[in-house]
Each structure stands twice: as C-alpha cells, then as structure tokens.
Amino acid sequence: MRTKRAVLSFFLVFALLAPLTSALAGFEAVRDYPPGYFADVPEESWSAPYIREAYELGLMSGTGEGEFSPKGQVSVAQVVTVAVRLNDLYHGGSGVVEGGGAHWYDAAAARAVSLGVVSAGQFDEYERPATRAEVAGTLARALPAAEFAAVRSVASLPDVDAATPYAKEIFTLYAAGVLTGNDGYGTYTPDAELTREAFAAILCRICKPETRSAQALLPKPADLTARTSDRLVVLNGVPVYGAVVIDGDYYLPASIFRGSESILSGAVAVYEYKGKADLNFARALFVKQTAAPDYCLAPPNGTVLGVADAAPDFEWDGRAVRHMTLGGRYHMFRLSDVADGGMTVRDDKLIVSLKGVTPASPTPEEDLVGRALAGLLRETPRDTVKAIHDYLIKTLTYDPDTEESYAREEASFKKYQLYNNVTLDSGYAVCEEYSCLFMEMCVRAGIPCEFVSGAPSHAWNRVWVDGEWLYMDVTWDDTDSAKNPVRYTYFLVGAEVMANGHYWVDDDYPFTNVYDPAWEELDPQNITSADMFRKCLCAQVKMGVNPVRLRVTKSGAYGGTGCLYAIPELDWWVVRGGYDNATGEYVYYFNELSGY
Numbered sequence: 001m002r003t004k005r006a007v008l009s010f011f012l013v014f015a016l017l018a019p020l021t022s023a024l025a026g027f028e029a030v031r032d033y034p035p036g037y038f039a040d041v042p043e044e045s046w047s048a049p050y051i052r053e054a055y056e057l058g059l060m061s062g063t064g065e066g067e068f069s070p071k072g073q074v075s076v077a078q079v080v081t082v083a084v085r086l087n088d089l090y091h092g093g094s095g096v097v098e099g100g101g102a103h104w105y106d107a108a109a110a111r112a113v114s115l116g117v118v119s120a121g122q123f124d125e126y127e128r129p130a131t132r133a134e135v136a137g138t139l140a141r142a143l144p145a146a147e148f149a150a151v152r153s154v155a156s157l158p159d160v161d162a163a164t165p166y167a168k169e170i171f172t173l174y175a176a177g178v179l180t181g182n183d184g185y186g187t188y189t190p191d192a193e194l195t196r197e198a199f200a201a202i203l204c205r206i207c208k209p210e211t212r213s214a215q216a217l218l219p220k221p222a223d224l225t226a227r228t229s230d231r232l233v234v235l236n237g238v239p240v241y242g243a244v245v246i247d248g249d250y251y252l253p254a255s256i257f258r259g260s261e262s263i264l265s266g267a268v269a270v271y272e273y274k275g276k277a278d279l280n281f282a283r284a285l286f287v288k289q290t291a292a293p294d295y296c297l298a299p300p301n302g303t304v305l306g307v308a309d310a311a312p313d314f315e316w317d318g319r320a321v322r323h324m325t326l327g328g329r330y331h332m333f334r335l336s337d338v339a340d341g342g343m344t345v346r347d348d349k350l351i352v353s354l355k356g357v358t359p360a361s362p363t364p365e366e367d368l369v370g371r372a373l374a375g376l377l378r379e380t381p382r383d384t385v386k387a388i389h390d391y392l393i394k395t396l397t398y399d400p401d402t403e404e405s406y407a408r409e410e411a412s413f414k415k416y417q418l419y420n421n422v423t424l425d426s427g428y429a430v431c432e433e434y435s436c437l438f439m440e441m442c443v444r445a446g447i448p449c450e451f452v453s454g455a456p457s458h459a460w461n462r463v464w465v466d467g468e469w470l471y472m473d474v475t476w477d478d479t480d481s482a483k484n485p486v487r488y489t490y491f492l493v494g495a496e497v498m499a500n501g502h503y504w505v506d507d508d509y510p511f512t513n514v515y516d517p518a519w520e521e522l523d524p525q526n527i528t529s530a531d532m533f534r535k536c537l538c539a540q541v542k543m544g545v546n547p548v549r550l551r552v553t554k555s556g557a558y559g560g561t562g563c564l565y566a567i568p569e570l571d572w573w574v575v576r577g578g579y580d581n582a583t584g585e586y587v588y589y590f591n592e593l594s595g596y
Helices: 002-010 048-056 076-090 106-115 132-139 167-175 196-207 368-374 381-395 403-415 419-426 431-444 517-521 530-542
Strands: 225-228 232-235 238-240 244-246 249-253 268-273 276-281 304-307 309-316 319-326 329-334 343-346 349-352 449-454 458-465 468-472 491-493 548-551 574-580 585-591
Touching (some): 076 106, 076 132, 076 196, 132 196, 329 458, 368 419, 381 458, 381 491, 419 431, 431 449, 431 458, 517 530
Parallel strands (some): 232 349, 276 309
Antiparallel strands (some): 225 304, 232 238, 244 249, 249 329, 268 276, 449 458, 574 585
16 A cells, blocks of 8 residues: 555646746645655755755655655656646646556556657556656657747757657757756766656756756867777778777777788878878778788777877878877877768778778688687786787797798798788798787787887887886797797886887987987996996997997896987997806997998
C-alpha cells in the first residue's frame, strides 16, 4: 500500500484556473512547504528551491517517511503522466487522468499518444528509468511551442548534436531557459538517467517562466586529450593505421609517412620556414606507392596519449591545416582539413580523398610487421617498447655487406613490395631500417614515435612513453653477439645520455653550437662532467691535438664525439678511439684534418 500511496502522491496535481501572475495559466501554489519538510533536502542545496516550488505547485510530493529522495530516478511512466497532467492543467483541466488499464500509467500513456506528446510504440518500456533526452523530448511537447519562446541563443551543445535522440526538443528547452545543463557550457549527458531533483527543476522552470535562465552558455574549451584510434584510414586508396583522435577530430601523424617506406615514404614533409610550419604532400606518391593490406594490426582504441599542444597551422594548397603535437613533437594534422575530395566512414574505415589524384591500388601481401607485432603487445607502453626493442635485436643482424646478405635481400625484394617486409624477411638491416621498423611497430601499437637522423651518419628514434619524449637506439643496442645480443645502453634515455654518442639538430640537444675559446683553458686530465667533456674535446680538436686524451676523475664515464658535429668551425675528418682501460683515459685519433 505504501508504494501505491507514494505513486499517487507523486502525481498529485490540483486544478487551478487563476489568472497568469508569476506562473503560466493553470499553475499556482496549492500548499505550503514548511522549512525542513523533507529531511533529505538541505536548505542550502542547489535543488532545494526547485523542490519547494514543485511541491507547492502540487507537481511532486515525497517518497514517504519524510523524505524526497532527490537522487532517485524518475521512470518513463512518471514523465509521460506528468506531461499529460501539465497539458491538461494548462488548458484549464483538472489535471486528473481518467481511465483504467493493466498498469497504473496506461490511461496516461494512451492520452499522451492522442495529444501528440508521444507516439505509439515510442518507448520500449514504461517502468524503467527515463533518460534525460527522453524527458526533454516528452516535456517539450506537453505545452504549445509558444510557451517555449527563446530567451537566449544556443547554437551548439558539448554533447548534443543532430544524431542525439530528441535533439530538436533539447535545443528548444535550452533556448527557452528550461534546461541549463550540468555546467556553464551546457553539457547535458542525454543518455544519463534523470534524478528527481533535476526533474523538479525542469518542472519549475516550465511552470514559472521567471525561473528560467537567460544566461548565455560559455563556449567549452577544446578537449585536447589525444587518444589512439583503431580505425583504419584509407588515404587515397592507401590504408594506414596510426590515427589519433583529439576533440572529436581525426589527426594523422606525419611520422606515418616519414622515414618508413613501408607506408608512403616521403609522402608528407614538414618544413619550418621563418618560424612557420608548412605541410607538403608529394601527391604523386599516393599513386606510385603500395601500402599495407587491409589486414593490419589495429592499435588499441581510446588509449590516452596525453594532452596535445595546439601548434601553428600548417599551410597546404593555400589553406590552413589544423596542427597538433605531443610535448612539442609528433606533428599531427587534421584529416578533415586535408580531405578536399571528401571524408566518409565506410565499413568502419575512414575514407579520405584528395582532389585531382587517382587513388592508389595497393598490392596486398603478407603483413610480416603486423604478425610480429601481434605477439609483442604488453600491458604498458614501456613494456611494449621493450618487447619491440628486444625482438628487432634478436631478429635482425646489422648488414655485413656480404654476398649472402645481398642474396637474401634480393630474394626478399622479389617476394615483397613493402620495404619493412623485405627487411624482416631478409633478417639484415642498417640503422635506417632498424629505426623505420621500430617506428612503424610503435605507431601501430598506439605509441607515438619519431624517426631521428644525425651524426655520425646515423638514425635512431624518439618515442613518447609515460608522458615524455625519450630516445632509443636499437641499432647500437644490438651487439651482434649470439651469447648476449641485447643491451640497454640507449633504451629510453634522455637527451643528455643520448648526446654521449649522437648529435642531432633540435632544441633538446644539450650542447651549444658556438665555440668558446675559454674552453681551451679546461684541464683535459680533470674532466668532472659530461658538459666539460664535450667542451674540452672540442677545444683539443680546435687546437689540433692528436690524439686527444681525456681523463674523467668523477665516478662514471662520459664519452661520445657527437658534440664535434655541433661546432661548424671544427675542421676534422675521421675520428676513432674510445675509452682505454689500461690508462683510464678516453683516447681519440683524428685523420685528415682538412677543412671538412
């Protein structure tokens, strides 16, 4: 009996024919709301005024035992019944729904259909909780459209678009100030269930126009969280994985195209000219190159990579292309800006077209890279990177430039068109191929990675792990030793460690490119830091010392001659040497110091 009384009290509505004052015709207070009437509705809560108004108007009552249950849900049946009562009261009726049926709400449901508030078969079930979209779609039809005149302009909502159920009604109630959303941006969460306190607020704003909100919604800041996508992008006939989703838009990293001949080598180039980025598509390559077949290993979907940086737009074909990075690197460009020939979704693929370019017809072949990668995925990006690193070292041998290596590579070229397939099949690689394979595997595993080249005539990688860019040199970690082939000297190291043996042109290289004569005063037999090591080495070379002998007195070794490339004025040709265990010094010999 308690349940029936609660349902009846919930829908207690009194017929009033008073003239319009502070409320629409038919809606005036019929009872008082004593302070603290509901024990679970604190006076300071945001919903207390609305609950009081809804109670005084007779539209809502408690759930029993002195409580209102503000966080409880309202059902579809309750929403439809209240909509019918609102309509009846507005037109001068009593608000009482006459009729019987197998369910307490049958008469109201039938009446709602006859009034056009809902349509026959609109709801699959009446006793389930109503969604917020369904509440808006029902209540917006309870009164004439004129009663929902716009009091503000609402052109867009963060989570409601044309595909959202009852989008038209939701926008109508937002514009009328009846709906305000969950935040200042108007976020509505249309698929969520509606609470009793939120329902009270909506009913109050419908019946009492002065409670409606005319405050303009704030523009919601873009959500720059970058997430992986498992969607295959077919770019002018070429299928590639590695797309990133940022604020609902698809972005394609330039790394997919640079350095890896297995996926459109050189198709996209990024240039910096006078501080402005320019994106250049070598369009012919979309016709000439082949690419991975449809069967590829898709990256995990929705993995958070981090917060992207809004970078200056690229320029392409005279128009701007939206440009994002991660930590200032990993150039990503918005596909919709590039797709001048259209972009559609078909069979869960993103089809991107370029005008004036004949789509490629890739030749499908066995996906050796994808097959290998399928067994290398781990729970964390760091562990996956380690698995890829170890696999490549154990699988590949640095090309010994022998007749055997040539023969195996030639046989692989006859079997495969994809460059990285050739490398894996032959089992031989040089630094560029190690780095290209590592980058492709990382990107296809949903881990941002870049190809880096520099001195001494070498290539390696930069990879995004745990929210930072770290360096990886798979080639130099390969010892070519059957007994202990893997080492981790250059495994996920910072720029400072990488600079011991490498030089590259970028803002994170930890050494100057300007020679200082004061370095010549440094004591080569008392090296106490990596920075001092580099400065002293450069000074000794500048002064023509050959061989150069450097002694480190601090625990640990530094080493590396990459710094010599950073100083353009240093004249040297070939350097050899390293640490001498017998003397405890770094010894370097220089040949042909001849104005290189």
